[in-house]
Amino acid sequence: MTDLSNVTPTEMMTIAAARALSNDDVCFVGIGAPSAACNVARLTHAPGITLIYESGTIGTAPDVLPLSIGDGELCATAVTTVSVPEMFRYWLQGGRVTVGFLGAAQLDRFGNINTTVIGDYHHPKVRLPGGGGAPEIATSCQEVFITMKQTTRGMVEKIDFFTSFGHGEGGDHRKRLGISTKGPTLLVTDLAIWKPDAESKEFTVVSLHPGVTREKVQETCGWTVRFAATVEETPPPTELELTTLRDLHARTARAHGGKKEQS
Amino acid sequence: MAQFQSLREAVADNLKDGDTVAFEGFTHLIPHAAAHEAIRQGRRNLTLIRMTPDIIYDQMIGMGLAKAAVFSYAGNPGVGLLRRMRDAIENQWPVPLETVEHSHAAMANAYEAGAAGLPCAIFRGYRGAGLKDVNPGIKSVICPFTGEELAAVPAHRPDVAFIHAQKANKRGDVLVEGIVGVQKEVVLAAKRAVVTVEEIVDDFAGLHPNLCVLPHWTVTSIVKVPGGAHPSYTHGYYARDNAAYLEWDKISADRDLFTRWMKDNVLDATPDVFAERVKGL
Numbered sequence: 274m275t276d277l278s279n280v281t282p283t284e285m286m287t288i289a290a291a292r293a294l295s296n297d298d299v300c301f302v303g304i305g306a307p308s309a310a311c312n313v314a315r316l317t318h319a320p321g322i323t324l325i326y327e328s329g330t331i332g333t334a335p336d337v338l339p340l341s342i343g344d345g346e347l348c349a350t351a352v353t354t355v356s357v358p359e360m361f362r363y364w365l366q367g368g369r370v371t372v373g374f375l376g377a378a379q380l381d382r383f384g385n386i387n388t389t390v391i392g393d394y395h396h397p398k399v400r401l402p403g404g405g406g407a408p409e410i411a412t413s414c415q416e417v418f419i420t421m422k423q424t425t426r427g428m429v430e431k432i433d434f435f436t437s438f439g440h441g442e443g444g445d446h447r448k449r450l451g452i453s454t455k456g457p458t459l460l461v462t463d464l465a466i467w468k469p470d471a472e473s474k475e476f477t478v479v480s481l482h483p484g485v486t487r488e489k490v491q492e493t494c495g496w497t498v499r500f501a502a503t504v505e506e507t508p509p510p511t512e513l514e515l516t517t518l519r520d521l522h523a524r525t526a527r528a529h530g531g532k533k534e535q536s
Numbered sequence: 537m538a539q540f541q542s543l544r545e546a547v548a549d550n551l552k553d554g555d556t557v558a559f560e561g562f563t564h565l566i567p568h569a570a571a572h573e574a575i576r577q578g579r580r581n582l583t584l585i586r587m588t589p590d591i592i593y594d595q596m597i598g599m600g601l602a603k604a605a606v607f608s609y610a611g612n613p614g615v616g617l618l619r620r621m622r623d624a625i626e627n628q629w630p631v632p633l634e635t636v637e638h639s640h641a642a643m644a645n646a647y648e649a650g651a652a653g654l655p656c657a658i659f660r661g662y663r664g665a666g667l668k669d670v671n672p673g674i675k676s677v678i679c680p681f682t683g684e685e686l687a688a689v690p691a692h693r694p695d696v697a698f699i700h701a702q703k704a705n706k707r708g709d710v711l712v713e714g715i716v717g718v719q720k721e722v723v724l725a726a727k728r729a730v731v732t733v734e735e736i737v738d739d740f741a742g743l744h745p746n747l748c749v750l751p752h753w754t755v756t757s758i759v760k761v762p763g764g765a766h767p768s769y770t771h772g773y774y775a776r777d778n779a780a781y782l783e784w785d786k787i788s789a790d791r792d793l794f795t796r797w798m799k800d801n802v803l804d805a806t807p808d809v810f811a812e813r814v815k816g817l
């Protein structure tokens with residue numbers, strides 16, 4: 274029996290994010306937290322989901338979470354593996370992906386993401402890895418889900434760099450730039466579920482995870498948080514969801530230890 | 537026409553100071569052994585192109601080989617940041633590094649345009665993205681048929697490309713399998729191409745007709761280096777050494793530790809050590 278009484282906030286985040294995916298989705302998976310959520314969805318309620326990693330693996334079903342977007346496990350279990358130019362041209366740009374699932378180093382209230390630099394671009398305080406596939410995932414997928422842990426450093430009033438475009442300054446900013454896809458429609462953090470306001474497109478808390486207060490959400494967020502008229506409580510993980518996630522992490526830790534000790 | 541050479545000869549003949557070079561491999565088939573040979577030969581003022589400049593570019597930049605990097609994701613995949621590349625950008629150590637940054641879609645399209653002999657790549661991208669404000673190489677064109685504004689970037693035409701692959705046959709045709717990344721595009725886009733392989737076989741009889749094969753006349757030089765992708769991997773031969781990627785995060789965090797590690801494992805080593813490194817993977 275899995276102990277349901279000691280669910281961590283990160284586990285709740287991953288499971289809440291997994292629930293947002295459906296069996297019919299074609300999902301472009303970012304590495305890290307999105308990868309765990311997408312595979313929990315596949316291993317529980319959405320066995321038919323198509324998971325795509327930017328290395329060109331389409332319809333992959335890894336037994337363990339990949340460390341990188343190009344681990345051999347992804348290719349070995351995929352329906353097909355295509356070249357990277359084909360991945361970005363035919364499959365992503367071609368409009369065949371329903372959901373892009375991204376993480377973020379810095380996020381603002383309109384779902385704009387920075388994973389490029391902290392500080393000035395030309396004289397950065399911290400040089401982050403950069404966007405990879407995210408700039409086009411954010412505009413070519415039919416919609417975008419974002420998942421990250423809440424901190425005041427991560428969820429900020431103003432991001433330092435627009436790595437990928439969410440709703441810009443809000444409202445119809447996407448439409449004004451000629452972007453026809455929906456953009457960010459969901460944010461799942463370790464504390465809450467957020468959705469953009471229909472008009473302003475500002476992320477608004479629609480559900481608090483069990484035991485989380487509004488004060489806690491505000492303390493860990495750099496902007497003034499808006500709450501929906503009705504805020505629900507996120508259902509706690511089921512035994513199946515939690516067991517699936519924990520088994521996946523356990524298998525992954527064993528696999529990545531390799532021949533040397535993992536730190 | 538492909539020549540079979542030693543790694544030392546292949547690098548000396550094909551990589552010159554000041555070249556624009558791409559050591560490609562999208563997580564898979566990364567030509568680590570070839571990069572280490574370039575470090576041993578002490579090339580300078582290179583412009584390094586790579587979608588995902590991971591450990592090998594961290595090593596080349598940290599050893600002072602590069603003046604510029606053209607890239608779209610400068611991270612240690614799944615682990616974190618590239619600490620030597622960061623040190624060069626943030627602190628100019630050991631030498632300053634110019635950066636030209638793109639998205640993956642732009643880089644992939646730029647390689648494809650290079651392979652296709654086009655001057656630029658056109659695609660639907662960079663909408664609302666900050667990179668087009670800091671990279672003057674990102675421009676736009678209007679579709680003459682629909683009026684849609686599309687992104688345009690210059691094609692990649694490296695002086696030389698280095699890739700790792702599964703095998704070559706005796707004629708010099710090269711087979712690439714698994715996550716093929718941009719291996720085919722970078723070879724066709726480059727003026728010269730060096731391919732390291734796990735093994736050389738008599739012929740490719742019996743292969744599936746649609747496999748990714750680079751004909752021998754598209755390749756300049758072929759070198760047999762078993763294990764030559766380590767700690768990256770070669771599908772069908774050995775797995776990715778994820779523990780080594782985690783270990784690199786510690787080695788690269790400190791300039792002195794990095795310098796010592798490079799001396800022991802690269803400068804004082806030979807290509808033969810790679811076969812040993814992949815045993816048991």
